[in-house]
Structure formats: structure tokens, C-alpha cells
Amino acid sequence: MSTDALRHPHPLVRLLLVGAALITAAVALTALFGADARAQDGENSPEDGAELAEDPEHVQRGAELFGTHCALCHGEEGRGLPIEGPRGGPSLEGVGPASVDFMLRTGRMPMDNAQDRLRRHPQQFSDEDRRALIAYVEQLAPGEGPEIPDIDGWEDADPTRGLELFTTNCAACHGPTAQGVAVGQQDISSSLDVTEPIEIATAVRSGPGVMPRFTEETLSEEDLQAVTAWVMDLREREAPGGWSFGRSGTVAEGLIAVVVGLGLLALVMYLLGESARDEDAPTAERPDAGDPHGQQ
Amino acid sequence: MSSSQKARQSPVDDLARWLDDRLRLAEGGRKYLHKAFPAHWSFLLGEIALFSLIVLFATGVFLALFYVPDHRLVVYDGPYVPLQGQEISAAYESTLRLSFEVRAGLLMRQIHHWAALVFVAAIVVHMLRVFFTGAFRRPRELNWVIGLALLLLAIVAGFTGYSLPDDLLSGTGLRIGYSVLLSVPFVGPLLGFIGLGGEYPGTDTLGRLYLMHVLIIPAGLVGLVTAHLVILMRQKHTQKPGGRARQHNVVGEPLFPNQVMTSLSLFAFTVAVLALLGGLFEINPLWLYGPYEPFEVFAPMQPDWYMGWLEGLMRLWPAWEWTMFGVTIPAIFLPGVVVPGVLFGLAFAWPWIDRRWIARDEREHHLLVRPRDNPLRTGIGVAGITFVALITLAGSNDVIASDLGMGLQTLTWWLRVLTVVLPPLAGWVAYRIAASLGTGGAEDADPASPGGDDEGDAAAPESLETGSDSPAGEGAARS
Numbered sequence: 001m002s003t004d005a006l007r008h009p010h011p012l013v014r015l016l017l018v019g020a021a022l023i024t025a026a027v028a029l030t031a032l033f034g035a036d037a038r039a040q041d042g043e044n045s046p047e048d049g050a051e052l053a054e055d056p057e058h059v060q061r062g063a064e065l066f067g068t069h070c071a072l073c074h075g076e077e078g079r080g081l082p083i084e085g086p087r088g089g090p091s092l093e094g095v096g097p098a099s100v101d102f103m104l105r106t107g108r109m110p111m112d113n114a115q116d117r118l119r120r121h122p123q124q125f126s127d128e129d130r131r132a133l134i135a136y137v138e139q140l141a142p143g144e145g146p147e148i149p150d151i152d153g154w155e156d157a158d159p160t161r162g163l164e165l166f167t168t169n170c171a172a173c174h175g176p177t178a179q180g181v182a183v184g185q186q187d188i189s190s191s192l193d194v195t196e197p198i199e200i201a202t203a204v205r206s207g208p209g210v211m212p213r214f215t216e217e218t219l220s221e222e223d224l225q226a227v228t229a230w231v232m233d234l235r236e237r238e239a240p241g242g243w244s245f246g247r248s249g250t251v252a253e254g255l256i257a258v259v260v261g262l263g264l265l266a267l268v269m270y271l272l273g274e275s276a277r278d279e280d281a282p283t284a285e286r287p288d289a290g291d292p293h294g295q296q
Numbered sequence: 297m298s299s300s301q302k303a304r305q306s307p308v309d310d311l312a313r314w315l316d317d318r319l320r321l322a323e324g325g326r327k328y329l330h331k332a333f334p335a336h337w338s339f340l341l342g343e344i345a346l347f348s349l350i351v352l353f354a355t356g357v358f359l360a361l362f363y364v365p366d367h368r369l370v371v372y373d374g375p376y377v378p379l380q381g382q383e384i385s386a387a388y389e390s391t392l393r394l395s396f397e398v399r400a401g402l403l404m405r406q407i408h409h410w411a412a413l414v415f416v417a418a419i420v421v422h423m424l425r426v427f428f429t430g431a432f433r434r435p436r437e438l439n440w441v442i443g444l445a446l447l448l449l450a451i452v453a454g455f456t457g458y459s460l461p462d463d464l465l466s467g468t469g470l471r472i473g474y475s476v477l478l479s480v481p482f483v484g485p486l487l488g489f490i491g492l493g494g495e496y497p498g499t500d501t502l503g504r505l506y507l508m509h510v511l512i513i514p515a516g517l518v519g520l521v522t523a524h525l526v527i528l529m530r531q532k533h534t535q536k537p538g539g540r541a542r543q544h545n546v547v548g549e550p551l552f553p554n555q556v557m558t559s560l561s562l563f564a565f566t567v568a569v570l571a572l573l574g575g576l577f578e579i580n581p582l583w584l585y586g587p588y589e590p591f592e593v594f595a596p597m598q599p600d601w602y603m604g605w606l607e608g609l610m611r612l613w614p615a616w617e618w619t620m621f622g623v624t625i626p627a628i629f630l631p632g633v634v635v636p637g638v639l640f641g642l643a644f645a646w647p648w649i650d651r652r653w654i655a656r657d658e659r660e661h662h663l664l665v666r667p668r669d670n671p672l673r674t675g676i677g678v679a680g681i682t683f684v685a686l687i688t689l690a691g692s693n694d695v696i697a698s699d700l701g702m703g704l705q706t707l708t709w710w711l712r713v714l715t716v717v718l719p720p721l722a723g724w725v726a727y728r729i730a731a732s733l734g735t736g737g738a739e740d741a742d743p744a745s746p747g748g749d750d751e752g753d754a755a756a757p758e759s760l761e762t763g764s765d766s767p768a769g770e771g772a773a774r775s
Binding site: 117159160162163164167168171172173175176177179180181182183184185186188189230233234237239240241242243244245247248249250251253254255256257258260261262264265266268269270271272273 | 335336337338339340341344377378379380381382395396402406410413414417418421464465558561562565566569570572573575576577578579580581584585586589591592593594595596597598599600601604692693694695697698701702703704705706
């Protein structure tokens with residue numbers, strides 16, 4: 001290829017370059033803002049922590065598991081280790097079945113370092129072992145914490161009511177599209193893109209991390225189902241306006257406008273300007289600098 | 297060929313003759329049609345802004361057919377299920393109707409919004425081109441000032457525009473804007489009262505914003521764009537040095553047919569790209585945000601990108617509040633009013649700052665310089681860009697913090713330090729690079745022409761005409 005060919009690429013080459021630039025931009029934007037699409041399937045049978053806590057078999061199994069996996073940080077009998085550092089876990093007395101269920105089901109527990117941020121992981125226990133742990137923790141202080149809510153029938157709940165409740169109670173931290181965002185030095189509100197309905201419900205009731213606890217007095221069972229229905233609806237809702245790049249809002253929109261919009265136009269401009277360049281371009285005289293009667 | 301002379305002319309010829317008889321079009325036509333336009337691609341940036349503005353007017357008229365600037369509450373019963381039965385404002389309802397029921401309404405809304413984002417972006421890049429090549433120097437100070445006024449108007453147009461739908465995002469933005477107005481000592485409440493028609497949220501806000509957005513600001517934009525272009529025509533383009541370009545001539549493509557074709561293509565492409573964005577990319581899905589309620593808010597909440605620097609300033613600024621002589625200066629006053637005012641003030645005054653302290657040069661300039669030719673100006677420009685980029689980033693500090701897995705406060709402190717440290721550093725680096733590249737004598741070779749007659753006479757006037765016998769080029773009448 002001669003240098004001339006490099007300077008004036010074939011139209012097809014140009015087209016390919018434009019295409020490549022577009023695809024790169026699209027991939028980059030998806031990587032930056034795209035939704036995390038690892039959906040998880042899991043059964044969400046309603047459970048009852050109080051009942052489990054009265055079952056000695058479950059409690060026994062739970063005690064064993066607790067000793068192996070939890071006691072290192074949460075201490076003997078779940079009383080917690082009031083120390084700084086990677087082994088300082090909080091007391092679990094009275095956290096309630098909803099909290100235990102949420103933490104274990106979403107793989108937030110067990111964690112390696114108590115100073116880390118709570119993060120979603122695959123569940124580390126079998127469903128039966130999880131129930132055992134719920135039973136054990138619940139019998140430490142029976143009935144003091146929130147119970148696992150029964151959200152059976154959330155599919156039929158009213159998403160309109162859910163949207164209203166979500167905007168009032170949840171969007172302040174999770175965002176209107178439930179994408180999650182930094183809400184403090186340590187805390188990033190979770191994206192609800194892969195959350196199971198039961199996880200939404202247990203989180204609302206137990207208030208993990210800095211999230212407030214919504215009791216039945218502030219949010220009835222019916223309201224909870226409506227919120228669940230809206231979050232699930234929001235996730236499935238198609239974007240009528242086109243590619244929604246993970247619904248990540250104004251920041252992504254600005255980037256697209258500058259990168260894709262102005263970027264494409266700059267490319268067009270460059271090609272137009274270049275092709276119009278002509279060393280033999282005609283010249284005109286400029287009127288005198290100080291002459292107020294110059295033409296035009 | 298007497299037969300062809302007698303042959304009936306086409307209706308177009310008839311019309312042209314008829315018009316020429318009355319308006320004497322041919323007289324000026326040749327002059328204007330042969331006006332020289334610079335061929336370099338960077339001169340087309342301003343045209344993109346202009347064409348985006350045309351798209352904005354066209355789509356805006358369409359939107360105005362359906363939008364209702366009314367706060368009165370109605371019960372929504374449109375096709376968007378999650379909001380059915382909710383009491384929302386007529387404005388929000390009309391925007392939803394526009395999005396879901398009006399044919400091509402959503403497309404128009406999205407093109408309008410994308411066009412606004414691209415419009416301001418094109419203005420900014422155009423301005424940077426003008427800055428770094430010294431195109432603002434005498435005699436073009438006036439157009440620099442007008443251009444900046446256009447940028448200001450474009451930003452206000454954007455803000456008043458995206459505040460109209462009365463959804464939770466736009467309403468919260470208005471709440472911030474109202475607070476900034478209120479923070480001005482002494483006159484703040486009055487400004488807020490005039491701007492938004494009473495306390496916000498009130499019943500007159502949308503009406504006032506609408507009036508500003510569809511009448512006052514567009515009128516200002518049209519007026520200033522016209523002035524911008526008329527002055528450009530009168531002063532003619534600057535041009536890159538090199539080739540046959542001199543201080544006293546204008547080298548370029550004739551307006552017709554070359555530049556007309558270039559501009560028409562660019563116009564078509566601008567429309568195409570904006571339609572592409574509007575058709576393929578979702579923007580501002582306000583049906584997800586719900587109606588504005590003063591007690592609600594959500595995060596992350598950012599304004600459109602061109603307001604990001606203001607948002608960032610307010611997020612970065614420490615919460616300093618003073619009471620002096622019984623007047624409280626709210627924390628938001630400095631970052632919301634004073635600092636932006638100083639920034640724009642400096643930008644407006646730049647041509648005079650530049651000639652007094654930077655270039656120390658009062659001569660007329662029609663030839664551009666390369667950024668390296670004036671290291672000091674380039675350094676200051678780079679420092680300015682760095683500063684504005686950093687405060688724009690700070691406007692989305694929560695989004696960045698979660699993307700990087702960084703503590704929000706840590707990031708904010710970093711940004712505070714960086715906004716102080718990095719701009720001078722970046723400016724100094726740019727200065728050193730520019731200085732080390734050297735001018736190559738370009739600045740010296742740029743002949744000033746306070747009395748450029750001798751220069752002009754020395755150079756053989758070249759005519760723009762290609763097939764004409766009269767030397768009626770641009771500058772033919774000059775001597």
C-alpha cells in the first residue's frame with residue numbers, strides 16, 4: 001500500500017473504519033453501563049423461621065454449621081465479637097429469620113473479612129442448611145427480629161401502587177431504575193437486576209447494611225407485594241425508546257451524545273473537509289483591514 | 297440557433313427572471329456565490345451546531361403541538377399501565393401522551409433531546425477550536441463574545457427544556473435551580489419570584505419556563521446566530537497559515553457549488569445522526585421516574601451533561617455559610633452563582649486579557665496560529681479544560697464511586713484536591729510541550745496588516761471566478 005493510499009483510504013475502508021468505531025463505542029458503553037445479566041434461578045418457597053426454630057433437628061444441624069462457618073466472627077452463641085478488624089462480626093441476637101435468610105440466600109454471608117463491603121455471591125449453603133442456620137439463629141432470641149415475609153401472590157399485586165411506593169421509599173438510594181449507586185463512603189445500594197422476589201421482600205423487612213427496616217406498620221404485606229411486583233415489572237419492562245444502555249441515566253446519555261453523536265459527526269466533518277481540500281483552491285482578496293467600506 | 301432562443305424557457309427561468317427584474321438578484325449573487333470558505337474540516341464544527349439548532353426548532357415545533365404547560369392535576373388513564381389511576385400534572389400527562397400515544401411522538405422527543413446534547417457539545421468544541429487557534433483575536437472579539445452568549449443561552453435553553461415534563465427528575469433539577477436563585481443576597485427571592493412565578497413548586501412555574509423555552513430563548517438564539525453569521529460574512533473567515541493563505545487574502549472553496557454541497561451534506565448527516573440517536577437510543581425515560589413530588593428524590597440524579605459542571609461545583613464545594621451584617625450567604629451561593637459567574641466572566645473577557653497579557657499583540661489577525669505558537673495561551677486553555685472536566689466529573693461522583701468501587705467521600709476529597717492541583721499541572725505540562733515544539737517562526741511569519749495596502753498590492757489578486765470575464769472577486773472593490 002502506498003502512502004497515497006494510506007492518506008486517501010478506499011471508501012470501503014472508510015466505511016469499515018466507521019463501523020469498527022461504532023461497534024467499539026457500543027461495546028465500551030455496554031461494558032460501562034450494561035446491566036449485569038446473570039440471572040439466578042432459585043426456589044422461593046415461603047418459610048417460617050419461628051417454626052424452624054422449634055424443630056430440634058434443624059437447630060442441632062444449624063449449631064454445627066454455625067460453629068464451622070459463622071462463629072469465628074459472630075462469636076459463641078452468636079453474641080458477636082466487639083473488636084475491630086477482619087474478625088469483628090456483629091451480634092446476631094434478634095436479627096430475625098428474614099435477615100439470616102437474605103444474607104445466606106444472596107451469598108452475602110459467609111464473608112472472609114468483616115471489614116469488606118457486603119456483596120452478592122452465589123449461595124454457599126444448600127437450602128436445607130440455610131433453614132438449619134435460620135433455625136439456630138432464631139432460637140437464640142425467638143420472635144425478636146422480622147419474620148420471613150410471605151409474598152405468595154406478588155404476581156397479582158398492583159404495580160401502580162408498587163411504583164408509587166418504590167419512588168417514595170426505595171428510589172432515593174436504589175435509583176428510579178433500581179440500578180444501585182454509591183450512597184455513602186462504605187455503601188453502594190444494590191442493583192435489583194438479579195434479585196429474586198423473596199430476596200426483595202426479606203431485604204425490605206430486615207434492612208441489611210444501611211438500608212432501613214420497613215416493618216409491617218410502615219409497609220403492609222400487600223404493599224410489600226406491590227413493591228416486589230413493580231421491581232420485577234421494571235426489570236422486564238422493555239424500553240420503547242430504543243437501546244437503554246442499562247438504564248443508567250443522564251451520565252450515560254451525555255457520553256453517548258458526545259461519543260456517538262458528535263463523534264460520528266466529527267468523522268463526517270473530517271471526511272467532508274478532507275475531500276474538499278484542494279491545493280488549487282481559488283483565492284479572494286481580503287478587504288483592507290481598516291477599511292469600513294469593504295465589501296459585504 | 298434562433299429556434300432555441302425563441303423556444304419557451306422553463307418556468308424556473310421565468311421565475312428567476314421575474315425575481316431578478318424586481319430584486320436585482322444577479323447583481324449581488326455573483327459576489328456572494330463566490331464567497332470563499334475555508335476547506336479545513338475543523339471549520340465545520342460551528343455548522344454542526346447551527347444544523348442541530350435547526351433540528352431543534354423543527355422537532356420543538358412538533359413537541360409544542362402536544363405539550364401542555366399546566367400544573368393542574370389530572371388522573372392518568374393512558375396506555376402506560378404503572379401510572380394508571382395516579383394523579384399527575386397535566387404537563388406530565390401530556391408528555392406521557394406525547395411519548396406513548398402521539399404517532400412518532402417519542403421519536404421526536406428523543407431527537408429533540410439528543411439534538412440539544414449534541415448542540416451544546418458542538419458549540420463547546422467549536423469554541424475550543426476558536427480559542428486554541430487564536431481565531432478570537434482582533435478583529436473578531438465581538439464574535440467571541442456573541443458565541444459565548446450563545447453557549448449561555450443554549451445551556452439555559454437546555455435547562456428550561458428538560459425541566460418542562462414535570463417528572464421527578466426534572467422537578468428536582470428545578471428545585472436546585474430555584475435554590476440557587478434564592479441564594480443570591482438581597483434580590484434572590486425576587487429573582488425566584490420572577491423566574492418561577494412564586495414559590496416553587498407553585499402553579500405558574502411551568503408557564504414561565506415554557507415561555508422562556510419556546511419564545512424568549514429561541515428569539516435570542518436566532519438573533520445572536522444571525523449576528524454571529526453576519527459578522528462572520530463581513531469579517532470573513534480566518535484561515536490556516538500555509539499554502540497560499542496570507543494575512544490579506546481569503547483562500548478557500550467558493551460558496552457555490554463547493555461549500556453549498558459540503559454544507560448540505562453535513563446538514564443531511566447531522567439530521568441523520570440525530571435521527572439515528574433518537575430512533576435507536578433511549579433518552580430520559582421519564583415514565584419510569586414518576587411525577588414530581590417535593591418530598592421525593594432519587595439517586596443517582598444528574599442533570600444533562602452541559603449542566604454537570606454546575607452540579608459538580610455544588611457537590612465539591614464545602615458547606616461554608618456566612619452571616620454578614622444580618623445577611624446570610626447560603627453555602628450554595630459561591631458554587632452556584634459566583635464561581636460560574638467568574639468563569640464565564642473570564643471567558644467573555646478573554647480576547648482583551650489575551651491581547652493585554654498573553655499575546656501582547658493588538659494587531660489584526662486573519663491567519664490562525666497553531667496551539668504551540670502561543671504556549672501560554674495553550675497552557676491556560678488546557679488548565680481551563682482540565683478544571684471544567686474535573687468539576688463535570690464531580691457532578692456524577694456517586695456514579696463514578698460505585699463504578700470504581702471507591703468510597704464516595706474518598707472520591708470527593710480526591711476530586712477536591714485534584715481540582716486545585718491538576719489544572720495548573722496540566723496547564724504547565726501543556727505549556728512546556730508547546731514551548732518545546734517551538735513556533736517554527738509561524739508567529740513571526742504572520743504579517744500584521746495595520747495598513748495592509750502595500751501587502752495587498754504586492755500580492756497578485758486572484759479571482760474567485762472560474763468562468764467569468766469580470767474580476768468581481770471578493771476583494772475586487774477594495775482599492
